[in-house]
Amino acid sequence: MFQIYNSMTRKKEIFKPVEENKVSIYTCGPTVYSNAHVGNFSSFLMADLLVRYLKFKGYQVKWVMNITDVGHLTDDNELTDSGEDKMEAASRRENRTVWEIARHYEDLFMKDLKTLKFMPAFKYPRATEHIEEMIEIAKALEDKGVVYETSDGIYFDISKFPEYGKLSGNTIDALQAGARVDVNEDKKSPFDFAVWKKIGGKNLNHAMKWDSPWGTGFPGWHLECSAMSRKYLGETIDFHTGGEDNKFPHHESEIAQSETANGKKFVNYWMHKSRVVVNNEKMSKSLGNFFTVSDLTEKGFSPEAIRFTFISAHYRSKLNFTEEQILESQKTIDKFNDFIQEVMKSEVSEGSTQVLSIIKSSKQQFIKGMDDDLNVSAALAALFGFIKPVRKNINSGSFNQKDKEEVIKFLKEIDSIFSVFSFEEKKGKSFSEEEKRMIENLIEQRNICRKEKNWSEADRIRDELNKMGVEVVDKK
Ligand SMILES: [Zn+2]
Incomplete structure (x- = not known):
């Protein structure tokens, strides 16, 4: 209710x-x-x-x-x-x-x-x-x-x-x-x-x-x-x-x-x-803390992060609006977006899992939070609690096609309220044969550097790979 x-x-x-x-x-x-x-x-x-x-x-x-x-x-x-x-x-x-x-x-x-x-x-x-x-x-x-x-x-x-x-x-x-x-x-x-x-x-x-x-x-x-x-x-x-x-x-x-x-x-x-204050001061033109939406987007903040900063604070508590908060919001959104990519790219298995029941209980918790006077932080806590067990299922290979579809469906439902997530699957870049050889060569060199504990050179190579559009993830 x-x-x-x-x-x-x-x-x-x-x-x-x-x-x-x-x-x-x-x-x-x-x-x-x-x-x-x-x-x-x-x-x-x-x-x-x-x-x-x-x-x-x-x-x-x-x-x-x-x-x-x-x-x-x-x-x-x-x-x-x-x-x-x-x-x-x-x-x-x-x-x-x-x-x-x-x-x-x-x-x-x-x-x-x-x-x-x-x-x-x-x-x-x-x-x-x-x-x-x-x-x-x-x-x-x-x-x-x-x-x-x-x-x-x-x-x-x-x-x-x-x-x-x-x-x-x-x-x-x-x-x-x-x-x-x-x-x-x-x-x-x-x-x-x-x-x-x-x-x-x-x-x-x-x-x-x-x-x-x-x-x-x-x-x-x-x-x-x-x-x-x-x-x-x-x-x-x-x-x-x-x-x-x-x-x-x-x-x-x-x-x-x-x-x-x-x-x-x-x-x-x-x-x-409740009123919004900026850096603990009343917003006013003379104090120079009067922000319009375009002031913030021109500074490079994403509309999603601005939106999230306002909706994630409870509407009846006084919000102290700072740029650090917008950055925090962006981090939270990125965390969810990374998870969404992970789910979309995950390989599915045959095995039946507990994912559906995880969704069910997270959704209940989410609704319980929102039903309580739009308590977004309680609702968000339910969502954060959702990521870890689902990820565990994906990594252990107990994640079937139905699970995958239901996870995305659930997150889309949540996003019909928040409207800050991205569900566009990021496609990998394609490389020519010559480029592929270069990339493989760089990765090999970097592995050698890492073995020799030459971290600065390893980082330099990683940056070079990043510039080519290659993301490097080190796993155990
Ligand atoms: Zn009126």
Whole structure:
């Protein structure tokens, strides 16, 4: 049974889908005004791992990740209404229109998803293409009397939603006791959030704008996720995922809007990815530890190793991301890939063996780990434990054709979740007769050097052979 930690109830719960055998997952996607950094991708990869594991378990998964292409305030995640519109700022910085900015960074984001081998989502809806659906929800909120109009927009009156704060703990009382915020004279409470912003005042030059019953303007950030998740996944969804910093005010406000508008529970399981730090420091451009996917691939790290670094750390533990870790990930992947090559090239025997039962118990252990709130390290331990006994069977000549096929099948199944292994059989190079004579001669010379304990010369010859594409393996 699959258990998952629900950020709402703050405990592990057994997963029960809304609809039998089906799963709906909504992920808060990127705001496309600049390059997404690896911290963003670590959060999206948590969702990818969830999607892939649920598919592995036989569910029919519908995954939606939105693209926030409407400009919002730079400090939207704070409680103030100040700050600069991110999309507009990028437009000035890069001397392109806001629309060009949005499409450009969306393209880059899609490329990065491909590079990191994400499972394609069912849909990547753009906020700008769902304004109608957002207005529909805003109207429903107006009908229920939970929003009010000010000179600069339509605000959600959080005192009308007593459960406000149930996800993040930022209840109205807690907010009043704690946070210091700029008082917006027009707002009933400084903590009320915008559902719709009007063009005018400081929003006068907002380039993206649409007509609405409340005048020309643009939607509040939280509204888009309420609208797009309802459109594609329905009123009550199974999973909603995001980064830890999305909890408040973003997800808290989504809940208030969706549950008020629909009169139904919005999300059954909330999943939040813990923050990523780099070399124990918060990731930021000024510290120079802000990495994009292409920064890392240009440094020569493989996409598989980057991907593995994020998915192999538990999503609820704070990940300290370092280059050494990516190298460690690569070593782990290589270990498995070498094993896969070994299996594919192994000679099969007639004898019946224990390999099938080794697969069975490893798979059980693997599932046990993953079923426990996606505990990848426990699942990986099962896989590491798998290599040794299988290798023993191969080396002792008790490995038949069926064993071979089942081992590869099992590893491919695992890789439908991890997506980091390589199953392409590496073919040996072919040499001309002349080259073969040369190679044999070099090997003979090297054997003599080894007998004479002339290690440096033996190494030199080995390097020469390597350069010719010959791998030298010394056995007893
Ligand atoms: Zn969202």
